[in-house]
Amino acid sequence: MADRSVTREQVLRYRVHAQALDAPRARADSPVLDLGVQDTGPDGAAWALELRRCSVPADELLLAWTLRGAPHLYRRADAAAVAAATWPWSDADAGKRIFDAAAPLRTAGIGVLDALETVAVQMRDVVRRPTVKGELSSALTQRLDEPFLRWCDPCGATHTYEQPFRIACLHAGLELEPGTSPPVLRRIPGWRGPAKRVPARLDPVRAVLHLLGPSTPRLVAGYLDTTVAEVRARWPDDVVPVTVEGSRSELLVDDEAALHDPPAADGVLLLGPFDLLLQGRDRELVLPDATARKDLWRALGRPGAVLEGHEPVGSWRPRTSGSRLTVSVEMWSGGDPPPGLAEQGERLAAFRGKTFAGLA
DSSP states (O other): OOOOEEOHHHHHHHHHHHTTTTOOSOBSOOGGGGTOEEOOSSSHHHHHHHHTTBOOOGGGEEEEEOGGGOEEEEEGGGHHHHHHHTSOSSHHHHHHHTGGGHHHHHHTTOOHHHHHHHHHHHHHHHOSSOEEHHHHHHHHHHHSOGGGEEEETTTTEEEEOHHHHHHHHHHTTEEEOTTOSSOEEEEOTTOOOSOSSOOGGGOHHHHHHHHHOSBOHHHHHHHHTSOHHHHHHTOOSSEEEEEETTEEEEEEGGGHHHHHSOOOOOSEEEEOTTOGGGOOSOHHHHOOOHHHHHHHTOSSSOOEEEEETTEEEEEEEEEEETTEEEEEEEETTSSOOOTTHHHHHHHHHHHHTOEEEEEO
């Protein structure tokens, strides 16, 4: 049997390559669109695709609340399949995904999946034109029974729980209008409901294994915000065991060769705070240094990561003043920023339509 032990360096190099962060030239697609590109922060999904040299026309992309209730960007052609792929698998799964909203439903004898279906039907009926989230929420409050609703202190009002609201949207055939704040929802043109079958590439368990592998059911469950039992029940058969720095993981068979001999990554990138490369739940592997982990994965005000080759080496934040943008950098080694970082600052400034004012 071939040696299936790999190092941390091999894993990080593999992930950089699997996620096309080492793409040498412009391309019209990106593998990260299979799992969805999280659109959180001022640059969000658009910057993540820019880093991967992916230039999909805006009208071929769709923005929707899906995994973890976060907004993600997908190929518009995949909308129906993504709706099916990201829908909870069972009542137990749905209950985990909607957190405290599950308890009143269960107390009232309402199945959690049935409840999400009810919310989706009502949403679809309300949204006949582009509708602001608050307007849709108010309409749902009038239509839904008490177990679906909660009192919200910040708003000083009664409305639907947040996670059922978000999870039901795509199932209802609703997408988010990009760039709207507060969010505006609209009907997906030609919507006929979620697909009956999901292509293997869009299966979320397989997609996490491919893009953030090697992995385990526990780590995948953490990414998908579900239970380990649900992931184990859907764990692919075509996997091989892999030992990463002494810990057992698994990887899709088709990815084994790429993991053992990943191409070397070079250059410097400014990863956004929620870039997929930073979204794996094995943070101790990605960043062994506890001080660096504390800086990068803050509960509030999360910075982006400076990626040198395959290695996160520091954090960064954008500072804007009028038309000028400065990139504030903290190198975890205490040394100088890596060569090429200023050029990436210029790239970010141009992307934002600003003038680069240097590194701080």
